[in-house]
Amino acid sequence: MAVWVSDEFEEFEDRHQGFAGAVLADGSEPAPVYLDAGSGSHMSSMREWWAYDGTLGRPRAPHLRAACSCGWRGEHLYTIDWSTAEDDPESVDTSAARTEFEGHVRDLEARSLPLPAAMTDLVERLDEQLHDLAADSPLAALKAVAALERITLRVARHAAADAHASADGDELSWDTVARTFGTDHDHARARLMHYQLRP
Structure with a gap:
């Protein structure tokens, strides 16, 4: 089950x-x-x-x-x-x-914190285009995914570090961080650390 x-x-x-x-x-x-x-x-x-x-x-x-x-x-x-x-x-x-x-x-x-409408639209279009590319050219799709992984890893490290610093400095509440991830404070902190420490 x-x-x-x-x-x-x-x-x-x-x-x-x-x-x-x-x-x-x-x-x-x-x-x-x-x-x-x-x-x-x-x-x-x-x-x-x-x-x-x-x-x-x-x-x-x-x-x-x-x-x-x-x-x-x-x-x-x-x-x-x-x-x-x-x-x-x-x-x-x-x-x-x-x-x-x-x-x-x-x-x-x-x-949770909503994405800006333009970013939501971009993510949806990217999802659709990647699926289409995977159907037409699986290797090209994998190359695109590898490029996206490098981008998201780099951005995630910086964004997590900035969010962590803002939350610790009371510029951003841990309640907001927790709601964004749909979790509690402890897991929100762990999630930020996960992004910061990813190789």
Whole structure:
């Protein structure tokens, strides 16, 4: 069962991965389920509804709801029909929960710093032209992408350094930085450092 990632915040998916989370009968969320991959000390965890089916000592969740890795939770509960879900988890319709998550992402986008209209138009046209070029001449498209990567890396370093200095100097609020990235202050700082330290 896949998580949902918005195009807008795809680069920051550690903060905005959506999923259909489990909700217990008392309205609480169960503890994460840890999965043993069989090698190494790292064990991945999950909170998706289908992992809480009452087996292996786990509780059975009667409901699911939209959730995001940033901590946001949807308003509505959706009943899980275990009579069919046990045999076919894919039969459970999570589309309404996904729609709620997409609304959460749209709200983040609406509160973020908007791009100037001219830049938005330029990015959209560049996207379209690169796709067309990739269809006609894949190598030429890759050469263009390499050039863009050099440009964006150089600009990102300078812009991140200036934004960091402005935020530390109170010329730019960390709230604004966080909203731009659709995250919190700590992750916003980490994102700026990521751009500044990229090789």
